[in-house]
Structure formats: C-alpha cells, structure tokens
Amino acid sequence: MYDIQSLQNRRRILRNFSIPPVEFFSRSAEILAPELIGCLLTKRTCGRFVSGIIVETEAYTEDDPASHSFRGRTVRNRSMFKRGGFSYVYLIYGIHNCFNVTSGIRDSGEAVLIRAVKPAEGIDIMITNRSTDRLEDLCSGPGRLAQAFGIDREHDGLSLRGAEIQLLRPDTASKIDICVSTRIGIKKGVDLKRRFAHMKSRWVSV
DNA sequence: GGAACGATTGAT
DNA sequence: TCAATCGTTCCT
Numbered sequence: 001m002y003d004i005q006s007l008q009n010r011r012r013i014l015r016n017f018s019i020p021p022v023e024f025f026s027r028s029a030e031i032l033a034p035e036l037i038g039c040l041l042t043k044r045t046c047g048r049f050v051s052g053i054i055v056e057t058e059a060y061t062e063d064d065p066a067s068h069s070f071r072g073r074t075v076r077n078r079s080m081f082k083r084g085g086f087s088y089v090y091l092i093y094g095i096h097n098c099f100n101v102t103s104g105i106r107d108s109g110e111a112v113l114i115r116a117v118k119p120a121e122g123i124d125i126m127i128t129n130r131s132t133d134r135l136e137d138l139c140s141g142p143g144r145l146a147q148a149f150g151i152d153r154e155h156d157g158l159s160l161r162g163a164e165i166q167l168l169r170p171d172t173a174s175k176i177d178i179c180v181s182t183r184i185g186i187k188k189g190v191d192l193k194r195r196f197a198h199m200k201s202r203w204v205s206v
Numbered sequence: 207g208g209a210a211c212g213a214t215t216g217a218t
Numbered sequence: 219t220c221a222a223t224c225g226t227t228c229c230t
Contacts, residue, residue, distance in 0.1 A: 094224030096214050113213055143214045
C-alpha cells in the first residue's frame with residue numbers, strides 16, 4: 001500500500017537517528033542496557049514499518065543466575081552468545097515472545113531484554129497485532145512489544161544493523177532521566193538492580 | 207520418555 | 219489470584 005503519510009512520518013522520525021557502530025553493542029549488558037533507553041527499535045513488515053522509542057530494559061549476563069546463559073550454551077539461548085548487536089528471541093510461558101539485544105563480545109552470553117517502547121510509527125499495525133487500541137497497552141511489556149511488532153522466534157539471531165530489524169541511536173545525546181531498579185518476573189538474582197526505565201514514562205510496563 | 211518450569215499477560 | 223500454553227531443560 002502506497003501511503004504518503006506513513007513515508008513522511010518515517011522520514012521525520014529517522015531524521016534524528018542512525019545505525020550505531022558495532023562497538024556500541026560490544027559493551028557489557030549493564031552498560032548497554034541504560035544506553036538503549038531513547039534508542040529507536042524499528043522493524044519492516046509487509047512493506048511498512050513499525051517502530052518505537054525504547055523506554056525500559058533489563059540486563060542479563062552469564063554470571064547472573066536469572067540469565068538464560070547462566071548454565072552455558074543451549075539450543076534455545078545460542079543467540080545470546082553472538083557478539084553484541086544481534087537479536088535473541090525466545091518463547092516464554094508457551095505463549096509470549098521476548099525480544100533481546102545481544103551485547104558484549106562473542107561468546108560472552110549477555111543480552112538486554114527490551115521491556116517497553118513508546119510507539120512511534122505503524123501504530124495502526126500495532127493496534128491490529130495487539131487487538132487493542134489502548135495506546136499504553138500496545139508495547140508496555142516484553143510480550144506485548146513483541147506481539148505489536150510482529151516479532152517471534154523467526155526473528156532470532158538477526159543482525160540489528162540489518163534490513164529487517166534495526167536498532168538506531170539518537171544522533172544528539174539528550175539527557176534522559178533513568179530509573180534503576182530490580183528486575184521483573186524473576187525468581188533468582190532478585191536483588192540485582194539491572195532494570196532501567198525512562199523516569200515517569202507512561203509507556204513503561206507495570 | 208517424562209516432568210517441571212518459565213525474563214508474561216489478561217481475565218476474574 | 220489464576221489459568222493459558224508449549225518449548226526447553228533436566229532427570230530417570
């Protein structure tokens with residue numbers, strides 16, 4: 001579908017973002033996770049684009065009992081051991097997909113879970129995918145976000161500097177107030193403060 | 207081969 | 219508070 005309004009909206013959004021260098025992702029998950037707040041996650045789908053500004057993340061490292069990589073490499077978590085800048089997508093509770101950004105060097109087994117974004121582009125697609133038109137419910141939570149973007153395990157292991165999914169960094173560093181807290185929904189590593197959220201954002205989960 | 211469980215969500 | 223739902227992991 002040729003949609004001049006969508007194209008104009010995309011041009012306006014992309015004006016302030018660009019593909020970060022590989023080194024951006026090669027830092028440890030704890031460093032990268034807060035840096036991803038304010039970045040743009042964008043995905044191509046059926047000739048259109050869905051995108052949003054990241055407002056909530058969580059860091060997972062290999063020495064962390066809550067991390068999928070804690071017990072080493074398996075069939076499911078193998079993407080976590082790629083170098084930084086790739087997707088790690090897994091199914092949770094047999095129902096929901098969760099989207100992660102790998103970080104660190106190759107074999108380090110680190111990733112950042114993207115828990116929420118502020119919808120920016122393709123909101124009509126998100127509404128269709130999510131079967132709700134309540135904007136706060138579209139992408140506030142990892143399962144919701146993946147559903148809104150149409151992300152599933154088919155998108156596991158993709159480069160986030162590639163054609164299908166891109167993670168773009170703002171060109172000008174603006175000061176963002178970030179709230180650090182314990183992570184959501186885990187039973188191990190509960191005391192580690194590795195959740196990062198845009199302060200007072202209406203778009204974060206819980 | 208089988209059991210237990212999980213980085214969640216939505217309805218009650 | 220609880221059910222949904224299934225791939226992965228780990229144990230036998």
